[in-house]
Amino acid sequence: xxxxxxxxxxxxxxxxxxxxxxxxxxxxxxxxxxxxxxxxxxxxxxxxxxxxxxxxxxxxxxxxxxxxxxxxxxxxxxxxxxxxxxxxxxxxxxxxxxxxxxxxxxxxxxxxxxxxxxxxxxxxxxxxxxxxxxxxxxxxxxxxxxxxxxxxxxxxxxxxxxxxxxxxxxxxxxxxxxxxxxxxxxxxxxxxxxxxxxxxxxxxxxxxxxxxxxxxxxxxxxxxxxxxxxxxxxxxxxxxxxxxxxxxxxxxxxxxxxxxxxxxxxxxxxxxxxxxxxxxxxxxxxxxxxxxxxxxxxxxxxxxxxxxxxxxxxxxxxxxxxxxxxxxxxxxxxxxxxxxxxxxxxxxxxxxxxxxxxxxxxxxxxxxxxxxx
Ligand SMILES: Cc1cc2nc3c(=O)[nH]c(=O)nc-3n(C[C@H](O)[C@H](O)[C@H](O)COP(=O)(O)OP(=O)(O)OC[C@H]3O[C@@H](n4cnc5c(N)ncnc54)[C@H](O)[C@@H]3O)c2cc1C
Numbered sequence: 001x002x003x004x005x006x007x008x009x010x011x012x013x014x015x016x017x018x019x020x021x022x023x024x025x026x027x028x029x030x031x032x033x034x035x036x037x038x039x040x041x042x043x044x045x046x047x048x049x050x051x052x053x054x055x056x057x058x059x060x061x062x063x064x065x066x067x068x069x070x071x072x073x074x075x076x077x078x079x080x081x082x083x084x085x086x087x088x089x090x091x092x093x094x095x096x097x098x099x100x101x102x103x104x105x106x107x108x109x110x111x112x113x114x115x116x117x118x119x120x121x122x123x124x125x126x127x128x129x130x131x132x133x134x135x136x137x138x139x140x141x142x143x144x145x146x147x148x149x150x151x152x153x154x155x156x157x158x159x160x161x162x163x164x165x166x167x168x169x170x171x172x173x174x175x176x177x178x179x180x181x182x183x184x185x186x187x188x189x190x191x192x193x194x195x196x197x198x199x200x201x202x203x204x205x206x207x208x209x210x211x212x213x214x215x216x217x218x219x220x221x222x223x224x225x226x227x228x229x230x231x232x233x234x235x236x237x238x239x240x241x242x243x244x245x246x247x248x249x250x251x252x253x254x255x256x257x258x259x260x261x262x263x264x265x266x267x268x269x270x271x272x273x274x275x276x277x278x279x280x281x282x283x284x285x286x287x288x289x290x291x292x293x294x295x296x297x298x299x300x301x302x303x304x305x306x307x308x309x310x311x312x313x314x315x316x317x318x319x320x321x322x323x324x325x326x327x328x329x330x331x332x333x334x335x336x337x338x339x340x341x342x343x344x345x346x347x348x349x350x351x352x353x354x355x356x357x358x359x360x361x362x363x364x365x366x367x368x369x370x371x372x373x
Contacts, residue, residue: 008142008237009305013155016044016192017099017287019105019148020275021087021294024061027114028372029123030305033142035135037120041104045174045252047197048101049073049186049211049279051094051288057295060132062109064069070183071096076364077187080346085237088360090186092368094284097199098176102287121149121157129311133266139156144301144311150274152256159267164258170259172281173223174209175251179244181206184358188282191217191231195282195340198240208240210359211281214255221356222249235286259334264322265315280333282340283367289326292372296321303352325369332366 012019014099017034023034042240055065062346072093078372079085110116119135124145126132131145149155156164179198181187186199193216197209220226234239258279273290299316303309339345352359 001146004141004217006130008115008138010144010146010301011035011131011140011142012146012148013109013124014148014150014153014273015040015103015116016148016150016273016290017103017148018275018290020110021057021061021102022113022148022272022289022298023110024106024145025295025298026143026301026307027111030078032114033115033117033140035117035119035121035133037118039118040107041100043174043248043252044099044103044174044214045209045254046099046200046287047284048096048201049094049197049199049287050097051285051368054173054288054291056373057291061106061190065095065097068101069097071188071202072184073185075186075198076360077171077190078350079234081189081190081192081234081343084347085142085236086354086360088187088357088364091361091365092371094186096186096200096202096207098203098205098207100213101202120154122154124155124170124267124269131268138166143305144330145269146272146297146301148272148276148290151254151278153275153322155171156275156365158219159269160275161262161266163262164257166258166260168256168258169213169215169258170211170257171214171217171224171255172209172211172251172253172257176201176205176207177240177244178247179206179240184271186284187236189231189234189236190340190346191234191237192340192343193230196231196237197281197284206244208244209281215342223253244321254324259337261313264319266326267365268311268315270297270301270315270318277326277330279330279367280337282336283329283333285329285333285368288369292325292369293322295372296325304361319320329367329369332363336363336367366367
């Protein structure tokens with residue numbers, strides 16, 4: 001290590017699930033700065049089904065999921081556009097927990113020694129083997145930058161990342177409702193141009209979160225109109241909108257959601273969570289991947305921060321481990337999404353799965369990881 005004064009060992013840009021997990025782990029032993037422009041708690045666009053595979057990582061950080069939420073999701077109900085449905089047990093299961101609650105729990109667990117700035121990172125450069133991080137208001141130096149800025153940020157543009165060169169056709173919408181549905185069930189309902197997830201969260205509300213193509217959405221006046229004219233074509237969603245009462249004045253919506261390949265390391269920066277790759281939401285695995293990738297990254301850069309090995313070796317090790325953990329489920333997610341958005345293929349697929357019910361849990365397993373210890 002050189003002897004130039006450096007402000008921090010690690011700077012983490014972005015305090016969603018990935019950034020908060022990394023801040024919790026690395027903040028125990030190193031000088032860490034976490035930068036995010038928002039306050040906590042806050043709602044975030046997400047289906048809020050958390051796969052149980054990361055339960056132990058969270059427990060190690062002091063978050064006991066069964067205590068944090070009563071919603072243990074064990075079953076999946078899936079329906080096609082015309083309302084044909086199939087049910088299956090979820091092999092590993094998961095938890096219904098809002099991002100409002102989970103992100104805040106993780107935020108409160110961060111070690112007091114971690115510096116936290118409410119700001120936006122706008123540029124990251126490497127000079128003489130140290131990083132210079134520019135925010136809107138300040139400038140910091142560090143030995144390693146971790147980028148956890150989510151689906152798309154100004155930093156992706158500044159780094160000229162491949163995926164920001166293309167427009168993405170996807171948009172997401174989310175709102176919480178008062179509605180009566182089984183506590184242990186997550187539902188996935190297909191509609192023309194997208195699909196919607198329904199499940200309960202810790203306070204008893206139901207989260208409706210959907211992904212739709214901009215192409216299908218743009219013909220309608222607004223979200224209410226789209227819900228009424230398109231989502232409600234599916235009888236399960238029609239019943240939902242007839243009986244559910246929104247808890248918020250208006251839903252959260254974001255556009256330009258990209259599922260393109262991304263790199264896990266770029267310009268010496270470690271990417272975690274959605275910054276490294278976003279799995280199709282129908283797999284319900286993005287939150288777990290964000291938490292797991294942060295744990296992998298933290299483990300991989302440890303030897304570098306302790307001066308036991310070079311940065312290059314750490315970065316190579318992280319890239320290797322990231323691919324090993326997530327590449328195959330991302331591939332399965334892409335394949336499933338294609339199938340899902342083709343009504344004929346969905347109908348045929350449903351027929352096959354109805355005849356061979358053991359297929360569905362197998363497909364679900366391929367989009368998830370094993371329990372992480
Ligand atoms: C429609 C939809 C439904 C989904 N449903 C599910 C589901 O049911 N289950 C599941 O597991 N996953 C689901 N996902 C995926 C899941 O939401 C994401 O994978 C997860 O949020 C990734 O967490 P993250 O920490 O990488 O990013 P985020 O949670 O997006 O956090 C990124 C953070 O970076 C901050 N930031 C951005 N730019 C900057 C900057 N320049 N400087 C500093 N900070 C910055 C933001 O403020 C934010 O706090 C869904 C995704 C979509 C689109």
